[in-house]
Amino acid sequence: MEVKKKIFGKKKTEKIYYHREEKRMYLLLIFTILWSIAFSCRWNWWRRNKPGIPILMYHYIGFAPKEAQNKKLWVSAKKFRQQMAYLKKHGVTSVTFKELKNGVLPDKPVIITFDDGRENNYTEAFPILKEYNFKACMFLPTQKCEISIEQLKEMQIYGLEFGSHTKTHPNLLKISESQAKEEIDISRKELEEGLNTRIIVFSYPYGAGAYNEKIKQMVKDAGYSFACGIKQGKVTLPITDNYSLRRLLVHGNDNIFDFMLNLKKGRSRL
Template identity: 35%
Template sequence: MPVPILMYHNIDRAPKGVKLRGLYVSPERFRRQMALLHRLGYQGLSMSAALPYIRGEAKGKVVAITFDDGYRDNLENALPVLQHYGFTATCYMVSAALGADNPWDAEALGVHKPLMSETELRQWQAAGMEVGAHSRHHPRLPDLTEADLLNEMTGSRQDLEKLLAVPVTQFCYPYGAAGQREREAAK
């Protein structure tokens, strides 16, 4: 049975007139989605915890829950809901942007959104959630030279491992942009 993978960005009310409205899920809607999954008997899991199910090594009614970019609203609005249902999730962080905002999509969104700080990211991890790498600066990886690609990908993992003192085994491609070269680099 395939494992659904839910990918979120902003767990917040979309500001009036915001572009890319699809990157927002309101806190109320997120709570309803998690409640429905729970009621249907699903267990929400981080990507690492979901991998045995994805590979067919384990069976169960599971769904992987992920968040891209590390917006502060993930910590404030999603974490309490995840904890309420006993779910875990993976947040893919842009390591050079901790405590800053989202320059990669601020113009397209029409708003600068705060990202988790180092302290907040540690709170996410301490709550039993997983942290994955999402590059250092959120570039389109296929546009990079080989050296810059490796710096973005391995550098992000190294930054996060140094900060959190745990292995970072998950990577998410910014914009979902990845060809064979990027997939090989991720391995």
């Protein structure tokens, strides 16, 4: 009887042990699945590579001041340098909108843009652009531009391109038609006179919802060849709508994996 009992007891312990192991395995599996789902939502590695030209959209380079409203638009100089180094390492060539218009493009083109004309574009971004021999296009709201004419001319001599971002950075849908027309027309004239060059590109303040067909037509009538919004994505060739070019927003908290996914797949997050 004793022997039987012992054997029986051992079997029971083994059963419990296996049961615990099984439970642990299931928990691990569930954890792995949940982690994979979370990872794939944050980093869209599973998207197909998208063809087309990436237009990177930056705003401010440096550390966001405490009172800054849109902190995600601030990319540190360290990250910006890392991103430029990534482009260089992967044989990417920066082009201007003028080159896009002429249609002669290198193998791996990218257009680097900055909105709002903040001084940090000159103090922080420009030295890094020079370091990597990259061109860029800066969109300036002529009456709210922090960069001086001397600074603009210095960057122009180096090869940077400038576009209009209106005069006073309004939401073009929230002002009258005649005011919108003036914002679009006058800013172009001011830039052309100040910089003694043709201005061929415009960017809509507040991007996505802040323009419509009428505004697009006004931009076209003013003589611009292209206009950028903030809709996420790459520009596929041939371009079907010159006045609604998509861009790739670079967030301040993006890491280099986000940057790579953004360039290849047109977005890095859901």
